[in-house]
Amino acid sequence: MGKSRTDFIDKTKEILLKRRDALRKALAGDLSMLKELEQTAGDVVDFALDSAQDELSSQLAEVESRELAQIDKALERIRGGSFGECEGCTCKIPTARLQALPYATLCIKCQRELEELGEDGVSWRQNSEDQVSI
Known part of the structure; x- marks a missing residue:
């Protein structure tokens, strides 16, 4: 493997690790926000808004989880030499x-x-x- 390809893989690994950390923090924040929304109660309009926010947060968490899994797989491929x-x-x-x-x-x-x-x-x-x- 050429030096430039090795350098590229090293830089990519750094980027993936930073993105993984950011996603983990965001995912933890999304999940804690969902728990907070479940604990609050209000009138029907509040409930509807909370439900919409809950659905959006849930979809965002799913996308973030999927990306996190892809990043973990890429990091594993880097470690295994098949990246x-x-x-x-x-x-x-x-x-x-x-x-x-x-x-x-x-x-x-x-x-x-x-x-x-x-x-x-x-x-x-x-x-x-x-x-x-x-």
């Missing part, structure tokens, strides 16, 4: 892609192929062509 290697085809993921999305596990080609496939592994295009109109 920047595509899980689909094992080629090197371009540095520009990793700069934009440090926890990317697929190169652009493999990511596109994955997105074309549905959850059942059937291409969305193929699936839509197979459907018959009545």
